[in-house]
Amino acid sequence: MEGPDITFTEATIDNGRFGTRTVRFETGRLAKQAGGAVAAYLDGDTMLLSTTTASGSPREQFDFFPLTVDVEERMYAAGKIPGSFFRREGRPSTDAILTCRLIDRPLRPTFVKGLRNEVQVVITVLALNPDVQYDVLAINAASASTQISGLPFSGPIGAARVSLIDDQWVAFPNFSDVQRSTFDMVVAGRVVGDDVAIMMVEAEATDYTWNLVKHEGKTAPTEDIVAEGLEAAKGFIKVLCEAQAELAAKAAKPVEEFPVFLDYEDDVYAAVEAAATKDGRLDQILTIAGKQEREDAINELKSEIHLNLVGDENIFTGETKSGQFAGRQKEVSAAYRAVQKKLIRERILRDKVRIDGRGLADIRALSAEVEVLPRVHGSAIFERGETQIMGVTTLNMLRMEQQLDTLSPVTRKRYMHNYNFPPYSTGETGRVGSPKRREIGHGALAERALMPVLPTREEFPYAIRQVSEALGSNGSTSMGSVCASTLSLLNAGVPLRAPVAGIAMGLVSAELEDENGGKSMHYAALTDILGAEDAFGDMDFKVAGTKEFVTAIQLDTKLDGIPADVLAGALTQARDARLHILDVMAEAIDVPDEMSPFAPRVxxxxxxxxxxxxxxxxxxxxxxxxxxxxxxxxxxxxxxxxxxx
Known part of the structure; x- marks a missing residue:
């Protein structure tokens, strides 16, 4: 667009012999009533509009930050008319939902803590080259519109998709480049000092990886190669952050004063800490290995602390007992959680011992079993500690593959992976029905982990639907789904090129005193994290792969940055765990079974x-x-x- 009211900046992405890509950010012409509005272009023929708007008053009753990210795919962007009965866009596509998650994950932790005003980021796809993957452009556009909106936001955030093509990491690859790529990842981060702090990674091997590595001699995406890709992405992210910062310097609104609601005040924390750690009671509770027993004991102590510090009301007599912090129940609950977090992290860093008594690299008890359901084409149960996943495979004619009506050039999907997370899997009640965004995201992660090892259409002419049922959850049901799915597919007779297993890694860090009395940063990488370690840790790092290479990665971190050696160590630790899990799975099934008599023969x-x-x-x-x-x-x-x- 052109006009005197437009402010713009550009970032040039230099891919060497693969050419350059230009990302342009504009503001001032469109959506002027939004808090912040930025039009983002990629090479001039792909255009997104991102708007960021905040509500005028906070939602004081919320104990979380109410951020909403929506992606609106307009079919006219690619010159299409929607194929639905009403010929207009309906609910968001799976691609749109996954893009929402990609934007939310690095954006959310960058807002000031305690913000309770509703914030909505809406990305509208206005024009699209069908060969372009718009999701990474959307992350940058969302960051840019938020950066200029006047919200308390510590951005900008840059994001780049990098693909390993002919042994070079290429930024912003097109769909047509996938056939030459052995690994593809989206990396988001922000500039901290002279370095780029990685905040989010979403990565996978491609459908062509196996053939490229095995038959064309291309580089396999091992842990070392993936680490090199993360470093390569930093240079592209820095260029994008600089362009956004330049736009903000020209056009950003002054940062407004928003009310901030701290989880608790210092006086509440001190009182709760004293009560919880008296006689080492909470310390002892946090050593209980069983999840349910531990949570029952934690809740029992919490009730006692509430009774003493907040007070109580007798529902039969109406008699009330007021405590020191009457009316501050939420603060007491938040402080109690913070004390738990502190004690768990200190024990891990000081004693190298985790909640359930394991060492840092220990894996919980594993169990694998196939053919667990009658009549279905393939089934398996995989258990890791209290996490229990059932995988079920269904085969059918190719005409039953999913037909896609999206902006993507991909029009059909032969392998469909669905993930279900019912409330009973955590011993709770809740809504059961259509999948939530989290379930769609977890299913997509498991699907990407398995796609590189699936046989081709010619080798196995079947449509495949894989369903992962989370029957019990205490840490990484998504990686459990990868393991259960491998077992189930083999049980159904699908000739996988190699079995795939996944593991969830965690990280705990703190500044501790060393022997000389000084302070230094200490890190502890955790293998096979529990749900509590995920909540109280600094990183959630999921890695799936075969014995030879990585097939999928998902990383989210709460830190400003993870040192390269720490990340490399975590990748190596994850590989050791993955190999152990693959050995256990091989004891249950190591080659494809005969197809079920109930499965169709094609x-x-x-x-x-x-x-x-x-x-x-x-x-x-x-x-x-x-x-x-x-x-x-x-x-x-x-x-x-x-x-x-």
């Missing part, structure tokens, strides 16, 4: 392309007659391949 024949019409017949008469007389199902591909099942 054979394929080839007919000349010019004879396809004769097979189908006028108005489908011939193919319908064959299907009616034989009971077989027939589908025909454009290249003349006929699948009969």
């Amino acid at each position: 054979i394929s024949v080839q007919v000349p392309v010019d004879k396809i019409g004769e097979v189908i017949g006028p108005k489908g008469k011939m193919i319908n007659q064959i299907q009616e007389e034989t009971g077989a199902q027939i589908s025909i591909e454009d290249d003349g391949t006929v699948y009969i099942g």
Whole structure:
């Protein structure tokens, strides 16, 4: 766009022999009533509008930051008319939901702590080159619009997608580049000092990785290669952050004063800490290995502390007992949680012992079993401690693959992975129904972890639906889903190229005194984290892969940055755990089973392309007659391949 009211900056992404990409940020022309509005362009033919708006008053009853991120995919952006009955956009696509999550994860921790005003970030896709992946541009646009909105935000945040193509990390690759890529990752971060602090990583091997590595001699995405990719992404992120900072310097609104609601005041924390640690009671409770027993004991002590510090009311007599902090129940609860966090972290760093008594690199008891359900095509249960996942595989004709009507050039999906997380998996009650964003995200992560090892359509002409049921949860059900799915697929007779396992890593850090009386930063990487270690730790780092290379990574951190050697150590620690889990899984099943008698059998024949019409017949008469007389199902591909099942 052009005009005197437009302020803009540009970032040039230099990919060397792969050319350059230009990211342009504009403000001042569109959506002027929004708190902050930025139009972001990639190479001039892809355009997104990002707006950030805050409510006028805080939601004091909330004990969390009410941030909402929405991505609006407009089909006109790619010159399409929606294929739905009403011919207009409906609920967000899976791609849009996953993009929302990619934006939320680095954005949320960058706002000032204690903010309770509702903040909404809306990204609208206005124009799109069909070969462009818009999700990373959306992260940068969301950061830019928030940076100029006058909100207390410690950005900017830059994000880059980098792909390993011909042994070079290339930023902002197109869809058409995937066929040459062995690894693809989205990395988001912000500039801290002279370095870039990585805040979020979402990465996976591609559908072509196996062939490129095994048959064309390309570099396999091992832990060392992935670490190099993270370092390579930092340079691109810095350029994008600088462009956003330049835009903010020209056009940002003054930062407004927003009311901040601290979780607790110092006086409450001191009283709660004294009560909780008296006679070492909370310390002892936090050594209980069982999740349910530990939480019951934690809640019992919490009730006692509330009774003493807040007071209580007898619901039968109406008699009240006021404590020192009457009316400050939320503060007492938050302080009690903070004391738990402090004690857990101190014990890990000081004694190298975790909540359930394990060492830093120890894995909980593992169990793997296949063929657990009757009649289904494939099933398995994978257990890691109290985390229990059931995987169920269903096979069908290729015509049952999912048809996609999205902005992406991908129009069909042969492997579909669904993840369910019912409330009973954590011993709670709650809504059961359509999947939440978290469930969609976890299913997508497990799907990406397995895609590189699936057989091709020609090798295995079936549509595959994989469902992961989280039956029990205490740490990383998504990585448990990867393990259960591998077992279930093998049980269904799917000839995987290699089994895949996943593990969740954590990190705890603190500044501690050393032997000389000085202070230094200490880090402890944790293998196979519990739910509590995820909540109280500094990093959630999920790694899935085969024995030879990494197939998927998801990382979120609460720190300003993780030293490269610490991250490399965590990757190595994760590999050791993954290899151990793969050995346990191999004891249950190590080669594909015979297909279930209840699964369809599919054979394929080839007919000349010019004879396809004769097979189908006028108005489908011939193919319908064959299907009616034989009971077989027939589908025909454009290249003349006929699948009969």
